[in-house]
Amino acid sequence: MTAPPADLESRVCAALDRQAKDLPALGVAVSGGGDSTALMHMIANWAAGRRIQVATVDHGLRAESASEAQEVARNAAKLGLRHDVLLWQRDISEGGNLMANARDGRLLLLSDWAKRHDLPAIAFGHTADDQAETLLMRLARGAGIDGLAGMSETRQFHGIRWLRPMLQITRAELRRWLTDHGIGWIDDPSNQNTDYDRVRIRHAMTALALDSQAIALSxxxxxxxxxxxxxxxxxxxEQAIIRHGSLYLPHAPLLDxxxxxxxxxxxxxxxxxxxADYPPRRQTVLNALESIATHNRVTLDGVLIEPANDMLRLVREPAAAKKSGESHGPNWDNRWNxxxxxxxxxxxxxxxxxxIDLPWRDRGLSRDEAASSPAIWNGTQLIAAPLLRDCDPYIVEPLRNATDLRRLLLVH
Incomplete structure (x- = not known):
């Protein structure tokens, strides 16, 4: 006999157990809308002694946003949860897509907040509807399989684990749950603003009677x-060779x-x-692949790619390394400690x-590898080039290893 389906809160708690059972503390991003409000209440019930903290990002794009953030603070206090408001300062000079800039700013604010409060992860209230809308938006932009795979339940980004325990639950289910429990929420009027792609997609789904759960399943x-x-x-x-902060890939297996x-x-x-947190643009990568196929060297997002005997060598581009500027330590160019x-x-x-005065060939370095390597300077005087010549008291270590390469390939 088939067991009856679990109730809504049990389904969310089961997802939280999968994603965050090992965590002593957890952050929750709450806007005040129905989805994140439901998540905050469910996580408060699930916590079981874990330290839970709530944050609301106030983007300052609407006059009501500050009062809405305070309403979230009052509701969090009723649940015994600490709440912080994070103010996004919009950089007018950025230009570009407002929603994309707001999203990037929100993630950065939340990750910094989590690190300050020793929160290893943050949970979001994204639903099956958000997943379906994301897939359709990306489909309209010609996305590949990575984009169409939508949002992952868990993701490591900005040094924080991001969790989405409600991706298999619809917005309508959550609102019914809130209503049944006598819990109010805030309706953001921008969710009806058809200037935004997501809102237009949402209206189109309604008009065509598309099933958000079926699209989310896709x-x-x-x-x-x-x-x-x-x-x-x-x-x-696994066949790659890592040396001096560069990556050597066997050329023949790549071509096969x-x-x-x-x-x-x-x-x-x-x-x-x-x-880098993000991959290069797809067309830029395809252009690079065409150059590699003709055995030409090419630069891709600050990386010099060139044939080297039977290997394909990936080296930090010297000009890009120079742009990283000076550091008083310990990390430099996001590559070296x-x-x-x-x-x-x-x-x-x-x-x-x-x-001209250094033995870069003796260390098995290419000229570009040597030029993009870290050096110790006092003003304009070169003190040491640790990758080219051993010199106490300096110790130089790469920030990433083979495990990090594998993680980049397997984690989203």
Whole structure:
């Protein structure tokens, strides 16, 4: 006999158990809308001794936003939860897509907030409707399988674990739950503003009577396909050689692999070199792949890619390393950790000029690798080039290793 379906709150708690059972503390992002309000109440019931903190990002885009944030604070206090308001300061000079800028700003504010309060993860109230809308929006933009796989239940980003325990629950289910429990929520009028792509997609789904759960199921199925592609890309990456902060990929297996596998490994390799949060644009990657196929060297997002015997070498581009500027330690160019820096000294790129007096070939470095390597300077005086010549008291260590490359391939 089939067991009856679990009630809504039990389903959310089961997802939280999968995603956050090991965590002693958890942050919750709450806007005051129905989805995040329901999540806050359910997490308060699920907490079981865990430290739960709530944050509301006030984007300042509507006159009511400050009072709405205070309403969330009052509701959190009733549940015994600490609440913080995070103010987003819009940079007018940024231009571009307002919603995209607000999203990026929100994630940065929340990750900084979580780190200040020792919160290893933050939960969001995204639903099956959000997942379906995301898939359709990305489909309209010609997204590949990564984009169409939609939002993941868990993701590591900005040093924080992001959780979405309600991706298999609809907005309507949550509002019924709130109504049944006598809990109010805030309706954001911008959710009816057809200037925004998401709102237009939402209206189109309603007009066509599209089932958000069915579309969200397609996103989950595409997510499984993405995981399979990543699995086989990670197997190919096991043949990679890591040396001096550069990545060497065996050329023949890459050429034999399906183009999609090659593309994924190239993107992960570039992100591994630079530590970038986001992959390069798709067309830029495709252009790079065309150049590689003709055995030409090419630059992709600050990474120099060139044939080297039977390998494909990925090296930090010297010009990009130079743009990283100076650091007084310990980290430089999002690639290196340097210990032993003395007062008045700083870290900056070595550059090409000093190479004439340094044994860069003896260390097995290419000229570009040597030029983009970290150097210790006192003003304009070169003190040490630790990758080219051992020199106490400086210790230089790369920030990423083979495990990080595998993580880039497998985690979304």
């Amino acid at each position: 996103a989950r199925n595409l997510g499984k396909a993405r995981a399979a592609l990543n699995h086989y890309t990670a197997q190919l990456a 692999a399906p183009p999609e596998i090659f593309r994924r490994l190239l993107i992960a390799g570039c992100r591994w070199i630079t530590g 340097i210990k032993g820096l003395q007062k008045e000294e700083h870290i900056a790129t070595l550059g090409f000029a000093p190479l």
